[in-house]
């Protein structure tokens with residue numbers, strides 16, 4: 183099979199297209215499917231970008247990033263996590279998506295594998311395939327809070343495995359990995375001579391407890407993070423990866439070739455974002471209010487939330503009490519109730535038809551309206 187044939191579409195896009203078509207016909211749709219902050223980018227970030235535009239100088243930055251941003255991120259790691267990171271290890275990328283295509287291009291030779299959780303963020307599999315690698319999806323359950331454990335990583339590691347990926351907090355489940363387990367996973371990857379890749383894009387969007395960076399446990403860990411979620415900057419396409427010394431030069435060579443540099447304007451804006459703590463905290467509190475509302479409302483309707491999500495803006499619900507076909511259920515909810523939700527099949531295969539992902543990156547009024555509509559839909563279905 184040609185490589186391109188292995189690249190799967192994002193299935194929820196079809197649902198989203200249908201939602202847009204219904205909206206064009208005048209229907210109001212509640213969007214609980216989209217994993218993108220509904221908040222605008224914080225005003226200090228916009229102001230910094232305006233200043234930078236007025237000052238001119240929108241040339242390429244060095245491939246690994248604007249040195250000022252690397253230094254600011256290094257200071258931020260000390261403030262945020264108390265860890266010391268040399269600025270030159272922090273590589274600035276076009277979104278975390280840019281960081282992943284970079285890393286797999288650097289790490290993988292043909293046929294080499296990367297361990298992933300199922301359910302997990304779907305693009306990962308495709309990034310790996312595009313680099314000629316082989317994604318190995320490992321079923322995960324509530325027992326490990328839907329994360330890979332050191333035991334799972336150890337059991338699935340083979341010759342030619344180069345890395346394991348942890349997304350913490352997880353997309354789609356919003357769950358945090360146990361801190362000691364994260365340390366064990368890092369040690370396990372190091373013992374096999376490979377890398378732990380820690381996707382920390384939802385750090386800062388946690389409720390009740392914060393997530394430590396995996397860098398705190400092992401110097402060889404590769405961290406990926408970005409401004410899209412916590413700072414509500416999806417369209418700015420800006421992120422970063424922190425790599426061990428030995429990967430800096432290989433990464434630089436690939437960066438020079440595949441994207442030259444991350445967008446200059448966004449890099450300047452990102453410096454301001456790192457200081458916009460109050461704005462970020464206000465968004466976090468709003469997400470938490472929505473999360474708590476849904477955690478109360480969903481089980482009453484028959485959606486079971488087995489592990490309480492403490493991060494991101496997602497709730498992964500078991501729908502076994504309501505249907506055996508989560509995909510069909512989502513389509514019916516869209517057509518008959520005007521509520522869009524992502525079916526489990528977008529995140530893998532394991533128990534996919536028993537799960538849905540609710541995103542609460544939507545205003546509370548809309549979320550409440552969505553819950554009322556789902557309740558009416560279920561009542562109608564019961565009496566039919």
Ligand SMILES: Cc1ncc(COP(=O)(O)O)c(C=O)c1O
Nearest residue numbers: 217277278279303353408410421
């Ligand atoms: C877990 C995870 N990683 C990475 C990304 C990509 O983010 P970006 O490329 O905007 O930084 C997303 C986006 O939804 C995500 O959920």
